[in-house]
Each structure stands twice: as C-alpha cells, then as structure tokens.
Amino acid sequence: MRFLWKDLRYRRWRAVLTVAGVASLSMMILLFGGIMRGLRWQAHHFVDSTDADVWISRERSGGVFVGFTLLNSETVVPAVSGVGGPRILNIDEKDGHRGVYPFIFAPSRPTIRKKNMEQEVKAVVVGYRAGKLGGPKRSEIARGRMFQSSKEYAPGRDIPMECVVDDSLGLEIGELVEVGGYELRVVGIVEGMMFVFDTPLIFTDINVARRVALEDVIYVNTFLVKADEEDGAADLAGVLSEGLLGVDVHTTEETIGNILKNYVDEPMRGVQFLRILLWIASALIVGMISYVTTFEKTREIGVMKAVGADNGYVMRLILNQIGLMSVLGVLLAVALAYAAVPFFPIFVLINPTEACVVSGVSLAVCLLGGWFAARRAARVDPMIAFRGEV
Amino acid sequence: MSAVIEGVGLVKRFGQGDAQVTAVNGVDIAVQSGELAMLKGDSGCGKTTLMSILGCILKPSEGKTLLEGAEVDYSDERVLPRLRREKIGFVFQMFNLAPYLSALENVLLALDVAGKKGAEAEGRAEELLRQVGLEHRLTHRPGQLSGGEKQRVSFARALANNPKVIFADEPTANLDSRQSANLLALIAELREQFGAAVVIATHQTALEQSADRVIEMRDGRIVG
Numbered sequence: 296m297r298f299l300w301k302d303l304r305y306r307r308w309r310a311v312l313t314v315a316g317v318a319s320l321s322m323m324i325l326l327f328g329g330i331m332r333g334l335r336w337q338a339h340h341f342v343d344s345t346d347a348d349v350w351i352s353r354e355r356s357g358g359v360f361v362g363f364t365l366l367n368s369e370t371v372v373p374a375v376s377g378v379g380g381p382r383i384l385n386i387d388e389k390d391g392h393r394g395v396y397p398f399i400f401a402p403s404r405p406t407i408r409k410k411n412m413e414q415e416v417k418a419v420v421v422g423y424r425a426g427k428l429g430g431p432k433r434s435e436i437a438r439g440r441m442f443q444s445s446k447e448y449a450p451g452r453d454i455p456m457e458c459v460v461d462d463s464l465g466l467e468i469g470e471l472v473e474v475g476g477y478e479l480r481v482v483g484i485v486e487g488m489m490f491v492f493d494t495p496l497i498f499t500d501i502n503v504a505r506r507v508a509l510e511d512v513i514y515v516n517t518f519l520v521k522a523d524e525e526d527g528a529a530d531l532a533g534v535l536s537e538g539l540l541g542v543d544v545h546t547t548e549e550t551i552g553n554i555l556k557n558y559v560d561e562p563m564r565g566v567q568f569l570r571i572l573l574w575i576a577s578a579l580i581v582g583m584i585s586y587v588t589t590f591e592k593t594r595e596i597g598v599m600k601a602v603g604a605d606n607g608y609v610m611r612l613i614l615n616q617i618g619l620m621s622v623l624g625v626l627l628a629v630a631l632a633y634a635a636v637p638f639f640p641i642f643v644l645i646n647p648t649e650a651c652v653v654s655g656v657s658l659a660v661c662l663l664g665g666w667f668a669a670r671r672a673a674r675v676d677p678m679i680a681f682r683g684e685v
Numbered sequence: 686m687s688a689v690i691e692g693v694g695l696v697k698r699f700g701q702g703d704a705q706v707t708a709v710n711g712v713d714i715a716v717q718s719g720e721l722a723m724l725k726g727d728s729g730c731g732k733t734t735l736m737s738i739l740g741c742i743l744k745p746s747e748g749k750t751l752l753e754g755a756e757v758d759y760s761d762e763r764v765l766p767r768l769r770r771e772k773i774g775f776v777f778q779m780f781n782l783a784p785y786l787s788a789l790e791n792v793l794l795a796l797d798v799a800g801k802k803g804a805e806a807e808g809r810a811e812e813l814l815r816q817v818g819l820e821h822r823l824t825h826r827p828g829q830l831s832g833g834e835k836q837r838v839s840f841a842r843a844l845a846n847n848p849k850v851i852f853a854d855e856p857t858a859n860l861d862s863r864q865s866a867n868l869l870a871l872i873a874e875l876r877e878q879f880g881a882a883v884v885i886a887t888h889q890t891a892l893e894q895s896a897d898r899v900i901e902m903r904d905g906r907i908v909g
Binding site: 297298301302304305306594595598599600601602603604605606608677678680681 | 733736737740742743762763766767769770771773774775777778781783784785786790793794795797798799842843846854
C-alpha cells in the first residue's frame, strides 16, 4: 500500500482525473436509476393511496392511467353490486352501494391563480368521494380541510367547487385553480401526492370533477372496489370479470404493473441502455488511463521485474491501484448522487441497495477495464531495465 | 573458490533470416564466489546481453547457465523471477530508481518483491543505506540525490536480498571520476562484507585495476 499511495501521489492529477471520471459516470448511473425508482415510487404511492383492490374500466381501453375509459355510473354500480355482492367489502353499505366507487382521473392543464399571478400548470384532476376510495383521507390533509363531498353520484348537483391540492403546486388555502372554465377554491393541502413525472394532483369531489373534466355527463372514468378481506382482490376481480359485460377488471397490482409498463419500463428503456453505455464508458476511461499509465511506467515495471517481481506481483500492483481509484470514484459518486437528489428537477429516489449494486457493478467494470492494462504490465520485458532511465 | 555462476556455450541470436544478429556467440564464462570480474568491451560487443543471460532475464538461443551448480531452467517463467530476487542483484547504468520513492523506499521495494515487509524489512533497508554511506539521505527522492548517491542506492537495492552475484551494467558511466572512484571503493568494500560475486560491464579501461579479473569481449565472443 505504501508504494501504491506514493505512486498515486506522484501521478496525482491522473489519479484525480480517473477518480473524477469514475465518480461522474457512476453518479449519472445512480441518478438515472434513481429517476426510474422515483417514477415507480410515485406510481405505487398514488395507486396505493386510493385504497382500492379492484379497478373496473371500459373493455380494451387500457385502463384509467394508460388509455381512456368511460363507464356509466348508473348502470355499472348496481351491476357490480349484484355480481360481486358478498365478496365486496361493505364499507359504504348505508348508502346502498356496497363499496363500489366511481373515480375520475383527468390529466389537464389548469391555471393556478395566486395574488398578481396566473400560471398554466400540468396536473391531474382526481375526482372521488371524500372519505371513500380514490384519494387522501381527512387525516392525510396537511393544511386546511377536506373538500365538501356530494352525497349522491348524480351529476348536476349543487356542490361547492372546492379542491385539495398537492403542495408542489405552490398554492395556499383560499387561492383558486381554474379547470375547464370552472374555478375551484383550494381548501386543503396534501404533501407528496404526485403521479409519475412529478405530476401534481388536484383532488375534488366526484361530481365537481365530472363537471370540470367531463362536461357533467353521467360517465366516470373507472370504478374502484374494495374486496372482502377473506376472498382477496384476485378472486373478486375474477368474479367481476366473468359477471360483467363490456368491462376489464384489474387488481391494484395489475393496475400498477400497467402504469409501470407504460410510464416507466417502456420509456425508460433508452435510459437503461444509456446506463449500460455509461458503465462501458467507465470501463474504457479506467482502461485507457491505466493503459497509458502502464505504458508510461513500462521501464519502471521492467526494473521491478528485473529485481525479481513475478507477473502476479506486477498485476496485483496495477489492479490494487485501479481498485483503489475505482473505490474512491464510486464512493464519491454515491456521496454526490445523494447530495444532488434534493436539487434535482424531478423526483429521484436512491436507496442503499441500489447504491450498493451500482457501486459493485461500477467497481467490477472498472477492474475489468484495468485488467487489460495490468496484463500488459505483466508482459513487460525486464530487459528494458538495461535500456535507459525510468 | 567455486563458480557461483557459469555460462557454457552461450549463444544469443536476435531477429531472423538476413536480419539475424548474433549478440553472444559461443561464450564460456565462470565467475567465482566473491570475485570482482570486469566485463570489458566496446558498446554493442554483447556485454549487456551476456549479463542478461547470466542474470536469468534473457533466455539463450543455445548453451546453458549454472547458478550455484544448478542448471537454470529458462523455460519455466516462474523460476526465473524467483532466482532473480533470491540470488541475483542488478545495478543499472541509469540507476533506474522509482522517482516517487525515497532512497529507503527504493530499497524496500526490492525487499517487498521478495515478500519481506514490515519493521524488519525497514531495518534491513536502513542498514544497507547506512553501509553505502547514505544514512542521512533515507527520505530523499532520486531527484534530490547526486549521480553517485543514486548509484549507491542502486547498490543497496541490489544487496537487499543477499544475492550471490551482482551484475552491474556500466555503473560508472554517468558519474564523474571522483564519484566513480568512490563507487568502486564501495563495491570492493561491500564485496568483502557480503561475499557476493560482482560482475561489472564497462567500456572504461580505468576501472580495470579494481577488478580481480578482466574479461574482454568483442563481437559477442570472449577474447581475453
């Protein structure tokens, strides 16, 4: 280690460049992975927060998140209750609906109105009944209160145009959001309720959402169902699928799978490929710098071999050096990636396991790159020691 | 005295066909234990090639080398480094010290190669540098040493693993006459002390008087 450190100090700028190269590439690999993990987390977080077990959508529509689906609430609710009856958790029995809830999920471009400022933003209007399946509960409101909820699903009812918004929209209680020509007053703020790609959510009553997003028709996007704990979501989905015509029935797990496939896995294939390219670039950087350094040290290695160093000694010396620089680079990458997360323009989630895996792979590819240089070093002819100065 | 190293019918050819050069051509040589032999000849006469063969670095095209009576197996690449680190020391014309290591660390490197580490190795390196008169230069790097001092460090490094024979290739070529004389005096002293045979390749006739035996080479052959 003593000779290794001395050599690194002597060629410190080359070592610094190698460490910086490995660090920056590994950091990018980590951050790309963090972006994908962030998207996955957001998809899971929102869908899980609806508390639904089964999602009913128009047949072959792709579902509410991936495609476009409209269902008639007046026909679907009784039908579902009839088919899945005993298997559906009766959380809303007093209303006679047996736990079947309409849900609207409408990507939109609302205008937010603050003091002296108007700004069009990207958001999703989520319509559901307060306290039922589909959105945050009262206890999850960070500031303010829950929007007032309608008692019935029928459109055209006179309900206050209120909403609860994610804090990322920067709105305060009492400020306005304009969606589809209607103004919604912000009455509550929730935290961390975003759909994939940091899309903030605007939660409002199902009938308000129907008015602002669907022109007050009797349709909604999808229906959410809570399964009886004894039967489970998959069983209920099977029963509903067989008993209902013209609909697709998915469990929450399948729904998340569809979101991930559509929003994360397919678009991020390019990013995955880029990550592989970055790993190759890391190997090339370490390989090239090590190779050049080994070339520069040819005579020095020749002398070492002349005084009795065998191939194993020489290879260990080079690989230890490369390993040390790679470890430093990878550690720096992890530190920089964690430090960069709060400043990143989109949600990035790096977890320790992923950091360990990326570090391990980066280290392995760097050592692979350096192995070629080490092999070249081991092949140096000790005769070179007689031919000139180190 | 017994021969510590012996070359029998050594031939070394480089290249092929018309471009083939015979650098060493049928050399028989034996160096006795504790002997100081001077290998004399003009540049290109084959001195360095012969030393490389005897020093277990270069495989001869023909002939054999006996080190302490045992034939060197040049075909086994694991044996040659072991012989070099256990029985042979080298001193090079251009010193060949690692520029980023101190005098002490350059000697330690030779010990490290032989698997000797820690305080014992450090003590040995310090002792060797003291014996070559560099106890006040232990932490100096080659760039901070004079030519004569660098060559002393080279000798200390060559002696690190108690070699049976030291091959010195033009050790005084880059030294002035005073430094050369001092170095030769040191070599004579160290030879007495360590009992190692020393083979010095040189084209400087002024060094002949220090040698027990002068071997003259010309065109790859020993001529005197």
